[in-house]
Amino acid sequence: MTQTIEGNLIGTDLNIGIVATRWNDFMGHRMLHGAKDALIRHGVDDSNITVVMVPGCFEISLAAKKMADSKRYDAIVCLGVLIRGGTIHFDLIAGDATRGISQAGLNAGVPVTLGVITTETIEQAIERSGSKAGNKGEEAALAAIEMANVLKQL
């Protein structure tokens, strides 16, 4: 008989870390709010949520790595907003941030979820941070709860 392991969305007793950025704060703030709101609505105690603010997406992975390595968190949510806006930095930062975030989780064996939005325009970033395209902060927070609960069973 097939055994299927899956995580529920019950956050009771989970310790969750969030790394969020100051760049593009107008959208970042809404993603952080969406993430915290989702965690609390799914049972995570407010006092079990730790938010670390970093300057920009390039800095997310180091903070996520330190948090993951500490083993004090069941999962870590990484939030950032990268807008191309004609800058050549965009692809470099996006690539490094994504790889670093992934590596932080793999190295520590702790779920680290990706709530970094990469867009061409500010309008697209607004759409994905709490308007018609949802809130990617909230999605990353739910993925963190689900993965924390999957990992507990593996």
Ligand code: DLZ
């Ligand atoms: C430099 C830069 C640029 C051009 N764009 C963004 C962005 O859209 N989103 C973001 O989070 N950060 C950006 N940064 C800042 C870098 O991530 C980083 O904080 C600085 O290069 C300092 O290391």
